[in-house]
Amino acid sequence: MTEAPSAPSTSRRRLALAVLAAGMLMNILDGSIVTVSMPAIQSDLGFSPTGLSWVVNAYLIAFGSLLLLAGRLGDLLGRKRVFVAGLATFTLASVVAGAAHTPVMLIAARFAQGVGSALTAAVSLGILVTLFVRPRERASAIAVFSFTGAAGASIGQVLGGVLTDLLSWHWIFWINLPIGLATLVLAGRVLPGERGLGLRAGADVAGALLVTAGLTVGIYAVVTIERHGVTSPATLALGALSVALLAAFVRRQATAATPLMLLRILNSRAVSGANLVQVLMVAACFAFQILVAQYLQRVVGYGASATGLAMLPAAVVIGAVSLGLSARLNARFGERAVLLTGLALLIGVLALLTRVPVHPHYLTDLLPVMLLAAGFGLALPALTSLGMSGASDADAGLASGLFNTTQQIGMAVGVAVLSTLAAARTAGLLDAGAHEAVALTGGYHLAFAVGAGLLTAAFLVAFTALRTPAREADD
Numbered sequence: 001m002t003e004a005p006s007a008p009s010t011s012r013r014r015l016a017l018a019v020l021a022a023g024m025l026m027n028i029l030d031g032s033i034v035t036v037s038m039p040a041i042q043s044d045l046g047f048s049p050t051g052l053s054w055v056v057n058a059y060l061i062a063f064g065s066l067l068l069l070a071g072r073l074g075d076l077l078g079r080k081r082v083f084v085a086g087l088a089t090f091t092l093a094s095v096v097a098g099a100a101h102t103p104v105m106l107i108a109a110r111f112a113q114g115v116g117s118a119l120t121a122a123v124s125l126g127i128l129v130t131l132f133v134r135p136r137e138r139a140s141a142i143a144v145f146s147f148t149g150a151a152g153a154s155i156g157q158v159l160g161g162v163l164t165d166l167l168s169w170h171w172i173f174w175i176n177l178p179i180g181l182a183t184l185v186l187a188g189r190v191l192p193g194e195r196g197l198g199l200r201a202g203a204d205v206a207g208a209l210l211v212t213a214g215l216t217v218g219i220y221a222v223v224t225i226e227r228h229g230v231t232s233p234a235t236l237a238l239g240a241l242s243v244a245l246l247a248a249f250v251r252r253q254a255t256a257a258t259p260l261m262l263l264r265i266l267n268s269r270a271v272s273g274a275n276l277v278q279v280l281m282v283a284a285c286f287a288f289q290i291l292v293a294q295y296l297q298r299v300v301g302y303g304a305s306a307t308g309l310a311m312l313p314a315a316v317v318i319g320a321v322s323l324g325l326s327a328r329l330n331a332r333f334g335e336r337a338v339l340l341t342g343l344a345l346l347i348g349v350l351a352l353l354t355r356v357p358v359h360p361h362y363l364t365d366l367l368p369v370m371l372l373a374a375g376f377g378l379a380l381p382a383l384t385s386l387g388m389s390g391a392s393d394a395d396a397g398l399a400s401g402l403f404n405t406t407q408q409i410g411m412a413v414g415v416a417v418l419s420t421l422a423a424a425r426t427a428g429l430l431d432a433g434a435h436e437a438v439a440l441t442g443g444y445h446l447a448f449a450v451g452a453g454l455l456t457a458a459f460l461v462a463f464t465a466l467r468t469p470a471r472e473a474d475d
Contacts, residue, residue, distance in 0.1 A: 016127070016131055019183055019187045022179060023121070024120075024121065026090065026179060030090075034056060034059075034172065037169040040168070041169050047103050055110055058107045059114040060408065063121075064411075066122075066212060067122045067405040071122035078195050079123040080192060083124065087116065087119075087183060087187060089115055089116030090117055093110075094174065095177055096112070097110060099170070125388055128145055131192065136331055139327040139330045142384050143327040143381045146384055147323050147381075207256060210252060213245050214244075222413050222417075225417060230420060272465075273465035274387030275406040276406075277339070277383060277462050278383055279410040280457050280461065281383070281410070281455060282414065283451075283454050284414060284452070285376060286410065287451055288353070292311065295444050300359075310362065314371075317373060317377065318374060318377040319377065326382065329378070335385045338378050339382035339462050339466070341375070341378055342375040342382065344459065346455050347452055349369050349375065350448050352368060352369050354449045356369075356444075356448075358437045386466055422446060422447040425447075427439075429442045
């Protein structure tokens with residue numbers, strides 16, 4: 001049985017929130033800080049163009065495939081234990097990544113970073129929702145937590161460019177050491193130390209192997225789409241194997257005496273609907289971030305630092321909205337209304353990008369796009385609240401792991417599919433005799449148009465499937 005800890009003080013809960021936010025910030029930064037440093041890494045370590053993609057892919061595969069398992073382990077073993085273990089793994093792997101002198105060493109370290117990130121990210125929301133139980137407090141805490149995820153990716157690009165230009169790419173990993181050590185010390189002191197349900201409450205080894213294998217194969221299939229193609233035999237075979245493994249996992253959970261994942265969690269309309277919306281929204285928005293950075297560098301000719309600074313207004317407005325407005329707007333109008341407003345703004349972002357020219361003026365062509373990105377600061381906190389609203393305390397870790405899993409799936413699918421569409425469109429335009437910059441821009445236009453379609457689908461799902469949960473009295 002889980003021990004009922006005494007209610008922590010307000011200051012202790014705020015420190016705990018800072019720890020959780022710092023852990024999330026490290027995870028998100030690590031996913032984006034690498035993107036602007038890739039040319040320097042390739043030149044220094046001698047990566048082939050195909051091999052270079054595994055600096056990102058190794059992290060995504062480990063992170064995305066282990067989140068669901070890690071979330072349930074948090075419920076069973078204690079979320080604090082899993083969080084601390086993940087943070088220690090991530091910090092140590094960051095040191096190794098920074099010291100890497102061969103491609104194999106860096107890829108292995110990136111995989112280990114993904115393992116550590118999965119352990120911390122999977123339980124973070126579960127800890128948060130059990131610490132902050134009053135609706136208004138929880139909304140504010142989720143706003144802070146979501147800010148680190150929404151703005152952290154943009155900050156990572158700025159920081160990655162600056163560190164790479166001023167020092168070297170090694171420092172994009174070594175910067176995690178002081179942050180990780182400080183967070184570990186605080187985590188040991190302020191996070192609630194519940195014992196968990198115990199392994200006997202859900203020690204389904206077969207289910208764990210099935211879901212981890214299914215997610216690993218599926219994410220591998222997605223991240224290699226750009227190389228093999230969407231309809232290639234390799235992609236289709238891997239996709240079919242992933243579906244079969246995940247179907248076997250679901251069947252196993254319906255019959256296992258101690259299932260890893262209690263399927264009742266999917267009966268919650270809020271949980272299932274929010275996760276579907278998240279896949280669609282994140283697929284469009286994360287691809288937007290990667291493709292805009294590529295557009296600025298490959299078409300406009302910006303360097304690493306200039307690219308990061310050009311995207312800084314997006315991070316600023318996302319932070320201002322998620323920290324300063326989202327909790328109050330959620331409390332006044334409800335999460336569903338705020339989510340729909342945020343999605344509408346994001347549709348505007350992608351729609352504007354379908355018209356961006358080869359030679360843009362920053363103030364008129366790009367700055368409005370960055371400012372409309374404030375929609376992500378509205379949408380993510382509202383979506384997080386809805387996604388966690390249907391989970392009980394006993395299932396909070398699982399719900400957190402599921403929510404983070406769909407986020408990673410959305411990221412991987414969005415980047416792979418939209419990048420592949422952009423590359424195919426660019427190749428077609430080049431074959432037709434178009435100038436390289438024109439062809440690249442045409443490819444990005446297609447990707448942004450498809451992203452706008454994904455966001456429109458997310459809006460429709462949110463409008464039809466999600467409802468703002470009934471509010472408890474806020475003492």
